[in-house]
Amino acid sequence: xxRSLKLLLLAPLLVAATPYQAQxxxxxxxxxxxxxxxxxxxQVVKDDETVLEAPLGWVVMAEVGNDLxxxxxxxxxxxxxxxxxxxxxxxGGDLVxxxxxxxxxxxxxxxxxxxSALTLGxxxxxxxxxxxxxxxxxxxxxxxxxxxxxxxxxxxxxLIQQMVIADTPYTVVPRMKRDESExxxxxxxxxxxxxxxxxxxxxxxxxxxxxxxxDLKAQRGSEVYQLPLRVKLDPKLGRQSVTIxxxxxxxxxxxxxxxxxxxxxxxxxxxxxxxxxxxxx
Numbered sequence: 284x285x286r287s288l289k290l291l292l293l294a295p296l297l298v299a300a301t302p303y304q305a306q307x308x309x310x311x312x313x314x315x316x317x318x319x320x321x322x323x324x325x326q327v328v329k330d331d332e333t334v335l336e337a338p339l340g341w342v343v344m345a346e347v348g349n350d351l352x353x354x355x356x357x358x359x360x361x362x363x364x365x366x367x368x369x370x371x372x373x374x375g376g377d378l379v380x381x382x383x384x385x386x387x388x389x390x391x392x393x394x395x396x397x398x399s400a401l402t403l404g405x406x407x408x409x410x411x412x413x414x415x416x417x418x419x420x421x422x423x424x425x426x427x428x429x430x431x432x433x434x435x436x437x438x439x440x441x442l443i444q445q446m447v448i449a450d451t452p453y454t455v456v457p458r459m460k461r462d463e464s465e466x467x468x469x470x471x472x473x474x475x476x477x478x479x480x481x482x483x484x485x486x487x488x489x490x491x492x493x494x495x496x497x498d499l500k501a502q503r504g505s506e507v508y509q510l511p512l513r514v515k516l517d518p519k520l521g522r523q524s525v526t527i528x529x530x531x532x533x534x535x536x537x538x539x540x541x542x543x544x545x546x547x548x549x550x551x552x553x554x555x556x557x558x559x560x561x562x563x564x
Contacts, residue, residue: 302443303378305371305386305419305435308342309556310487311458312467312528322548325535328471329543334483335530336468337552339461343370345385345429348452353418353432355446360387360418367456373419376433376443384421385453386435420448429453458554464488467552469527472513473541481541483514483525483532516544529553 315337328334344367351362362368368385416436420429428450434442467487474481514525518537525532531550538544 301375302438303373303375303419303433303435305373305384305417308370308372310461311340311342312552312555313338313340313458313460314551314553318548318551322551325545325547327543327545330471330473330541332471334469334471334532334546335548336466337528337530338463339465339467339487340554341369341459341461342457342556343383344368344456344459345370345453346456347429348454351420351429351448351451353420353446353448355418355432355434356442358416358418358434362387367459368420368453371419373421373433373435377445382421384419384433385429386417386419420451422453427452467528469530469532471544471546473543481516481518481537481544483516483527485514485527524549526550528555 315335318335347362347364347366347368349364353360353362366387368387371384371386373382373384374380416434418432419435420432422429423431429452430448430450431445432448433445437443465488467485470484470486472482472484514527516523516525516534516537518541522536523534525534529550530548530552533547533549534544535547536545
């Protein structure tokens, strides 16, 4: 288990244990294996061009070994063998502390189940669950089998209870790379037309959140920047290093009009978690 995951599980609970909640684990900025051969090689980067980019990853996923049907109070969700479920921190209800669980993401579509329940006359079901209600599962005795499920997002007491399910084997997959379209990148900008400083801009694109980072930090010399951020560069300093998510960029030269810089990537990214992408549902 990774150190960051252990800290999340051991963190104190600040809310009363009522409805179940699932806290998505942070997104990881993964090392970019494509730049290994060019580390230390000087490159010219023009205004609005990318200096360095990296893929995003999940902290931990679970590959389900057998087909699994989750059903409770008129709601159902199908999980097929080979489906990937996303690691979450489960809290609330009758859970003791924080539990590592797995939920479907993107969220399983429970709208059909809700429609069926309403057709069957369970007209009050909509008042008992939220629109983000989701089945999650976890391994109570840590024997390598998923054995309990629960409904995250349920509001009524009768739905806030764990359900025993048939033992279902699963495989934990750490640091799984996300979709190619989801990425983190650093671009160079020469500054505004009215004398703005040249800078490095940081960007994040993922399907949950586009462009929002909060707890990631960057550093230039003794200056530490908090995201969302633009890291200012100072041409008067000449050569200068910037460290972002473990990656180290050495800027060696500026054009007279700041229309380009020369830079070297000295160190790759190091699986930094982007804490700001937590989603609670």
